Amino acid sequence: MNIVVCVKQVPDSAAQLTVEGGNISWGEAPLVINPWDEYAVEAALQKAGDLGGNVTVISMGKADETEALKHSLAMGCNEAVLISDPALAGSDNVAAARVLAAAIAKVDDVGLVFFGKQAIDSDTGTLPAQVARVLGWPTLTLVSAIDELSADGIKVERAIEEGRQVVKSRLPAVVSVIKDYGEPRYPSFMGIRKAARATIPVWALGELGIEAPAPVVAWPEVMAPQQREIATELITGGSPAEIAATLADKIMAEKVL
Amino acid sequence: MNFGLTEEHRMAQKMVRDFSQKEVAPIIQEYDRKQEMAPFILPRMGELGILGICIPEKYGGQGMDYISLGLACEELEAVDTTLRVVMSVHTGLCSMTIWQWGTEEQKQKFLVPLARGEKVGAGAFTEPGAGSDFSNIQATAKRDGDDYILNGEKMWISLASKADFALVTVRTQKNAAKPSGGLTAFIVDLTTPGVTRGDIHGKLGVRAGSTGWINFQDARVPAANRIGEEGEGFKVTMSAFDNGRYTVAAGATGLIRAALEASTDYANERKAFGRPIGQHQLIQSKIAHMTLNYEAAQLLYLKAGWLKNQGVRNTKETSAAKWFATEKSFEAANEAIQIHGAYGFSDEYNVERYLRNARGAVIYEGSNEIQQLIQASYALGERKDKALRMEMPAYEESV
Numbered sequence: 337m338n339i340v341v342c343v344k345q346v347p348d349s350a351a352q353l354t355v356e357g358g359n360i361s362w363g364e365a366p367l368v369i370n371p372w373d374e375y376a377v378e379a380a381l382q383k384a385g386d387l388g389g390n391v392t393v394i395s396m397g398k399a400d401e402t403e404a405l406k407h408s409l410a411m412g413c414n415e416a417v418l419i420s421d422p423a424l425a426g427s428d429n430v431a432a433a434r435v436l437a438a439a440i441a442k443v444d445d446v447g448l449v450f451f452g453k454q455a456i457d458s459d460t461g462t463l464p465a466q467v468a469r470v471l472g473w474p475t476l477t478l479v480s481a482i483d484e485l486s487a488d489g490i491k492v493e494r495a496i497e498e499g500r501q502v503v504k505s506r507l508p509a510v511v512s513v514i515k516d517y518g519e520p521r522y523p524s525f526m527g528i529r530k531a532a533r534a535t536i537p538v539w540a541l542g543e544l545g546i547e548a549p550a551p552v553v554a555w556p557e558v559m560a561p562q563q564r565e566i567a568t569e570l571i572t573g574g575s576p577a578e579i580a581a582t583l584a585d586k587i588m589a590e591k592v593l
Numbered sequence: 594m595n596f597g598l599t600e601e602h603r604m605a606q607k608m609v610r611d612f613s614q615k616e617v618a619p620i621i622q623e624y625d626r627k628q629e630m631a632p633f634i635l636p637r638m639g640e641l642g643i644l645g646i647c648i649p650e651k652y653g654g655q656g657m658d659y660i661s662l663g664l665a666c667e668e669l670e671a672v673d674t675t676l677r678v679v680m681s682v683h684t685g686l687c688s689m690t691i692w693q694w695g696t697e698e699q700k701q702k703f704l705v706p707l708a709r710g711e712k713v714g715a716g717a718f719t720e721p722g723a724g725s726d727f728s729n730i731q732a733t734a735k736r737d738g739d740d741y742i743l744n745g746e747k748m749w750i751s752l753a754s755k756a757d758f759a760l761v762t763v764r765t766q767k768n769a770a771k772p773s774g775g776l777t778a779f780i781v782d783l784t785t786p787g788v789t790r791g792d793i794h795g796k797l798g799v800r801a802g803s804t805g806w807i808n809f810q811d812a813r814v815p816a817a818n819r820i821g822e823e824g825e826g827f828k829v830t831m832s833a834f835d836n837g838r839y840t841v842a843a844g845a846t847g848l849i850r851a852a853l854e855a856s857t858d859y860a861n862e863r864k865a866f867g868r869p870i871g872q873h874q875l876i877q878s879k880i881a882h883m884t885l886n887y888e889a890a891q892l893l894y895l896k897a898g899w900l901k902n903q904g905v906r907n908t909k910e911t912s913a914a915k916w917f918a919t920e921k922s923f924e925a926a927n928e929a930i931q932i933h934g935a936y937g938f939s940d941e942y943n944v945e946r947y948l949r950n951a952r953g954a955v956i957y958e959g960s961n962e963i964q965q966l967i968q969a970s971y972a973l974g975e976r977k978d979k980a981l982r983m984e985m986p987a988y989e990e991s992v
């Protein structure tokens with residue numbers, strides 16, 4: 337069985353966000369693979385052997401947004417596909433989920449689909465569940481460890497507010513992973529050489545055999561939150577106990593507690 | 594003419610940056626204070642392929658080009674000079690010289706494990722009595738059947754106590770017409786009986802690295818380990834410097850960048866006379882110089898790297914890049930301390946470490962006085978590159 341990983345290309349986490357006339361801009365910030373998705377790629381690469389198949393990485397985005405895909409190839413993914421079509425401009429999550437599900441359905445014999453926990457730009461964290469819903473497959477979100485995996489099924493640990501939850505599922509299934517899964521590997525130089533030379537196939541809606549899904553969410557107004565004046569003060573000197581006492585006094589004085 | 598880096602270059606640059614920033618930056622100050630090399634550095638750089646970055650795949654390397662080697666060195670030294678020193682000696686002085694001058698058998702035996710990072714290499718040329726005046730080294734090798742017997746001492750050798758192999762140049766002929774004609778290079782297994790070595794303590798900089806001495810007392814080295822012919826040791830060593838100096842130049846460029854970044858961060862934050870110090874023109878002047886010198890140093894090493902890719906001799910360009918970048922890195926670190934005021938004088942900030950580290954590079958791999966002599970002798974027509982029996986190969990893309 338094969339594995340698919342979905343990755344998004346996002347502005348670098350150091351990017352400054354501005355809103356002008358209802359349009360969001362990250363300026364000239366470099367575009368990178370969504371940091372959470374590196375964990376998804378890591379999980380996919382580690383688990384490919386268990387299912388005896390390939391790892392295909394898929395991203396939906398603008399025609400030149402191949403950075404995240406190339407990074408994934410350099411980490412070791414076998415195939416990469418960019419889903420891009422001018423008709424997808426302004427897609428919402430429901431639309432993105434339908435498109436990604438159609439793309440996943442085009443890949444042969446998929447046993448598992450990996451997602452990151454959330455994308456650091458639009459940050460909804462809902463896409464994994466939405467894609468699973470469209471595919472009609474079980475979703476295992478916030479996965480911190482995969483304890484068992486074979487063609488017969490998967491057993492994972494989920495990090496939820498109450499603690500750890502162990503869940504079993506049949507395959508195919510959709511999994512979103514969190515940082516606890518383990519540090520993603522760096523791309524290898526061999527992988528980099530391969531990725532830099534790779535031509536990434538682009539699937540437009542025609543190839544997926546679907547129409548642009550109509551968005552169901554509208555953004556009547558987009559604004560930046562009011563900037564708050566934040567003053568930072570570093571308490572230095574003295575023993576840790578003295579520093580703690582000074583901190584406690586300040587917190588009391590500010591009526592925070 | 595194309596000044597852009599390729600996608601491959603940018604990805605390699607980011608990979609080395611991620612490694613050094615994530616894994617080394619958080620612990621480097623601790624090891625610098627302890628004056629020890631963090632034990633994970635060499636195995637990790639080997640495992641990630643950094644040590645063999647520009648060695649062809651068929652010799653166990655990663656098959657990237659010479660520019661990638663430079664970019665990697667820039668990223669490594671932007672965190673700490675000791676990381677780049679590893680590249681200078683393991684990759685530049687040792688591995689690349691075997692690649693250039695070694696026989697196919699020697700490449701299989703020594704280059705492959707070095708490129709894979711399974712073995713660590715050093716370059717041992719300097720002696721207690723001769724550094725710049727290299728053709729006057731005193732250590733000797735005498736032929737004895739299928740072996741040579743080595744005697745003498747090498748001093749100020751980076752990774753002396755950590756390396757498995759060293760490229761060692763010694764004297765095989767006492768009264769050669771030209772002293773440089775009596776030298777021969779060997780690749781020596783440092784576990785050979787008669788070889789002892791140790792670390793030098795109390796260094797001003799590269800404290801998180803290893804610098805030491807190697808002593809040879811009747812150490813028996815197989816003649817099969819001779820790199821080049823008898824009498825070719827001087828040329829072999831100068832070839833080693835063409836690559837070692839390149840890594841130093843690229844690394845020093847990274848140090849300028851680190852000093853610049855620390856300076857701009859601090860200058861935007863620290864206030865004096867009612868405004869961030871970065872608004873004062875004398876501080877701006879320092880930052881402007883650092884910016885210019887960073888750009889210029891980078892152009893110089895990239896040009897040398899480009900020549901290497903073409904297989905063109907680059908002794909002059911590499912020497913210029915080394916001279917400029919190391920001089921400007923020391924200047925940048927010094928000015929960065931000035932911008933930090935008293936805080937820069939404390940090891941709470943990185944800039945004092947940058948200064949101590951930058952100081953060494955003005956001396957090693959050919960002091961900057963020697964680089965000036967090289968530049969002048971080319972300009973005055975006293976020096977011309979002659980074809981070598983074994984040239985450094987041009988970059989060949991293997992797919």
Ligand SMILES: Cc1cc2nc3c(=O)[nH]c(=O)nc-3n(C[C@H](O)[C@H](O)[C@H](O)COP(=O)(O)OP(=O)(O)OC[C@H]3O[C@@H](n4cnc5c(N)ncnc54)[C@H](O)[C@@H]3O)c2cc1C
Pocket residue numbers: 342343344345370372373376394395396397398424425426427428429432436450451452453454455456457458459460461462463464
């Ligand atoms: C205002 C707006 C405009 C948009 N315009 C476009 C457009 O012009 N063209 C277009 O293609 N899409 C567009 N989109 C869709 C967008 O690319 C996202 O795919 C979608 O909104 C996902 O939401 P999120 O970022 O909150 O993801 P989350 O649900 O937070 O992401 C969870 C995980 O889903 C996966 N994932 C998220 N996005 C993608 C993706 N794009 N491809 C593959 N995997 C993904 C990653 O694994 C990620 O970790 C737009 C979305 C918004 C909100």
Ligand SMILES: Cc1cc2nc3c(=O)[nH]c(=O)nc-3n(C[C@H](O)[C@H](O)[C@H](O)COP(=O)(O)OP(=O)(O)OC[C@H]3O[C@@H](n4cnc5c(N)ncnc54)[C@H](O)[C@@H]3O)c2cc1C
Pocket residue numbers: 682716717718719722723724725726748749750751752799804953956957958959960961962963
């Ligand atoms: C941290 C560190 C790491 C090192 N690592 C290595 C290594 O891995 N392998 C190795 O072989 N060596 C290594 N060295 C040694 C280094 O290469 C030498 O120190 C250097 O070549 C200078 O030699 P020297 O110290 O003997 O100084 P000398 O040659 O004695 O020079 C003393 C001074 O005189 C100047 N001078 C000499 N000749 C002239 C001239 N003709 N005209 C003008 N000025 C001149 C020099 O520039 C210098 O300022 C290392 C040194 C340091 C500090």
